[in-house]
Amino acid sequence: MxxxxxxxxxxxxxxxxxxxxxxxxxxxxxxxxxxxxxxxxxxxxxxxxxxxxxxxxxxxxxxxxxxxxxxxxxxxxxxxxxxxxxxxxxxxxxxxxxxxxxxxxxxxxxxxxxxLVDAEDHADGVARRLDEESRMSELLVAVDRLSRRDRQILMLVAWDGLTYLQVAQALDIPVGTVRSRLSRARKRVAALMDEGEK
The missing domain is CATH 1.10.1740.10 (RNA polymerase sigma factor, region 2, helix turn helix motif)
Incomplete structure (x- = not known):
């Protein structure tokens, strides 16, 4: 089969x-x-x-x-x-x-x-993971400020690799709406991340 x-x-x-x-x-x-x-x-x-x-x-x-x-x-x-x-x-x-x-x-x-983290030989790995988690937390704070629909579309397309068509089908919205909301969401997150770095 x-x-x-x-x-x-x-x-x-x-x-x-x-x-x-x-x-x-x-x-x-x-x-x-x-x-x-x-x-x-x-x-x-x-x-x-x-x-x-x-x-x-x-x-x-x-x-x-x-x-x-x-x-x-x-x-x-x-x-x-x-x-x-x-x-x-x-x-x-x-x-x-x-x-x-x-x-x-x-x-x-x-x-x-x-x-406490008591294993020194894992310190580099622990530091890297903490740094990744810190950066992801900052990004999630920015993404959290988006509307629910914009956040959902951004995550499904940009992070999870679904096509515009798959997202449109899953959310029952037109493909054009997926494109416009994704564009708006990306610009908003970039602006929020820039604000956070200042």
Missing amino acids: KGSEVQSSGLVMTEDDTVLAERLRRGDHEAMAELFGRYADPVYNFCFRRVASWNLAEDVMSQVFLEVWRARERAVAYGGSLMPWLYTVAENVCRNAARGARRQRALAGRLQLVR
Whole structure:
């Protein structure tokens, strides 16, 4: 039932996602394993760009695929790709995780908990990760100031690699609207990041 390899958004697929979605809706465990193998990395990166923490992104990615299994009857491939549907599921899980992480940070602040990193040989890696997370946090602050729709379109196209058509189908809006909102969102984020550097 597998077709020839297809290049889509930088991913090589061996079976059309429409067929994979059908198998998933039927409760095929192998289809779920295939889906995870195919999309774990992009979903992980998607999660990091929403929660700004590599560790939290790992946890959230796991939750995303659990939720995907629970919601498998609703699996739908837009334009032959399950990515828009996966990103919609991931967006909801990330939103909940970010809310929970904010509550944890607030609690930790109130309790004045101190987190120690005691392995010097990992200091460079820890410093790099903290720097990445700091930069991502600053970017997320800027992106958070966008309208919900502009933010969603920016993330789906610029960060997650969906095509304009896939985003238009997933959000049920015209392709031209995707283009104009994306342009507006990019300009606004650039301006906000410039303000933050001053």
